[in-house]
Amino acid sequence: MKKYRQTESPDIYSSECEALLVSPDELSAYIDKELPVWKRHLIRRHLKKCEICADRVQRLQQTDSFLRHAGAVDVSDDFLSGVMARASEAALHQRQHDSLRSHVARFVETSLGWTRHLSTLMGSLRYNIRTRSPVYIFILTFAVFTMVGVTLYPPSGDKLLEESHGLELNAEKLISFEVIQPEPPKRLLTTYLQGE
Amino acid sequence: MFVSDEDLMMKCGKGDIGAFELLVRRYQNPLINYIHRSIDDYHRSEDLSQETFLRVFKSANRYEPTASFRSWLYTIATNLCRNEIRNRSRRNTCSLEGLVEEGEDVHHTEIMRDTRYLPDILLEKKEQRQMIRKALAQLPENQRVALTLVTYQDLRYEEVAEILGCSVGAVKALIHRARQKMKKLLIKAGIGEERVNEKI
Numbered sequence: 001m002k003k004y005r006q007t008e009s010p011d012i013y014s015s016e017c018e019a020l021l022v023s024p025d026e027l028s029a030y031i032d033k034e035l036p037v038w039k040r041h042l043i044r045r046h047l048k049k050c051e052i053c054a055d056r057v058q059r060l061q062q063t064d065s066f067l068r069h070a071g072a073v074d075v076s077d078d079f080l081s082g083v084m085a086r087a088s089e090a091a092l093h094q095r096q097h098d099s100l101r102s103h104v105a106r107f108v109e110t111s112l113g114w115t116r117h118l119s120t121l122m123g124s125l126r127y128n129i130r131t132r133s134p135v136y137i138f139i140l141t142f143a144v145f146t147m148v149g150v151t152l153y154p155p156s157g158d159k160l161l162e163e164s165h166g167l168e169l170n171a172e173k174l175i176s177f178e179v180i181q182p183e184p185p186k187r188l189l190t191t192y193l194q195g196e
Numbered sequence: 197m198f199v200s201d202e203d204l205m206m207k208c209g210k211g212d213i214g215a216f217e218l219l220v221r222r223y224q225n226p227l228i229n230y231i232h233r234s235i236d237d238y239h240r241s242e243d244l245s246q247e248t249f250l251r252v253f254k255s256a257n258r259y260e261p262t263a264s265f266r267s268w269l270y271t272i273a274t275n276l277c278r279n280e281i282r283n284r285s286r287r288n289t290c291s292l293e294g295l296v297e298e299g300e301d302v303h304h305t306e307i308m309r310d311t312r313y314l315p316d317i318l319l320e321k322k323e324q325r326q327m328i329r330k331a332l333a334q335l336p337e338n339q340r341v342a343l344t345l346v347t348y349q350d351l352r353y354e355e356v357a358e359i360l361g362c363s364v365g366a367v368k369a370l371i372h373r374a375r376q377k378m379k380k381l382l383i384k385a386g387i388g389e390e391r392v393n394e395k396i
Contacts, residue, residue, distance in 0.1 A: 025365075059379055066328060069328075073238055
């Protein structure tokens with residue numbers, strides 16, 4: 001077997017190894033089977049000839065096997081049930097959250113719908129007023145008169161209110177009558193005539 | 197019939213809790229071991245595994261199978277581990293597990309039950325495990341994560357690159373450096389050198 005030049009430090013590659021492996025990382029990738037087939041084949045052939053690289057690979061595999069024997073822990077029996085319980089809880093919470101969100105979304109949608117209708121109505125009204133459509137001017141006039149009428153002559157609900165306070169109102173009227181209608185100053189007039 | 201992880205996730209997104217249970221069964225062992233190797237605390241690793249699965253479940257309806265499920269799961273777990281390590285270093289606390297294991301192995305009961313193991317062999321294995329764990333803990337975070345994912349979880353370099361958010365070339369370099377460092381640490385701890393020499 002052809003021997004390659006041994007270097008003092010095993011970390012330094014000979015130029016041929018370097019040319020073949022490109023970088024030392026390739027050896028790790030080789031033992032992890034992460035290289036393309038053609039490169040693996042090349043390295044395999046090289047390892048048969050190069051003792052340094054073969055030793056390096058052996059050491060890396062040794063380290064790897066030690067690591068793999070580091071032992072594993074077992075999952076406790078109640079782990080799965082714990083996860084599933086928490087997941088069910090989260091699902092329930094999510095459902096409640098979704099329901100609340102859908103309610104809010106529906107409310108917003110309805111409000112937006114009303115706003116849209118109102119704005120359409122206002123738009124058409126504005127357009128008809130601008131174009132002086134007789135029907136809308138009549139409706140507008142009617143609406144204005146109705147508002148003024150309601151303000152001046154309140155509806156029957158206010159009359160009931162008046163009836164409930166009828167006595168107080170009558171008393172006020174009597175008092176006003178007394179004040180407005182005083183007795184004529186007869187005595188003063190006679191005194192004046194007598195003096196004259 | 198084997199159902200892929202991605203299909204199970206899609207079913208889970210539609211509210212199929214059975215699909216989620218199957219995923220948990222499939223990944224509970226590797227995940228808890230991965231987290232345990234990262235944070236070295238069994239009880240916390242159980243908590244973090246539960247948290248990882250819960251996060252998966254909560255975001256199942258947003259899941260799109262653009263990347264592999266495995267790398268997504270380990271990304272969540274890695275982030276949780278990072279947070280845990282950061283919080284620990286802030287609080288300046290350490291796990292009590294090492295102390296417990298000095299007296300009694302509480303989690304490797306399967307070995308204890310196996311009468312084929314003699315006490316001295318058992319002790320040697322336990323010491324070796326502890327040393328390997330300590331050596332792993334001494335690696336820089338990215339190197340440890342990359343090495344653990346490749347060695348124990350059998351993830352591809354592409355998946356590790358996705359998890360760590362770097363290129364495949366960077367993962368190659370990380371793993372090689374991690375192995376080199378582990379080799380030195382194990383030799384320093386008295387593991388491996390004689391055996392390697394024996395083989396040579």
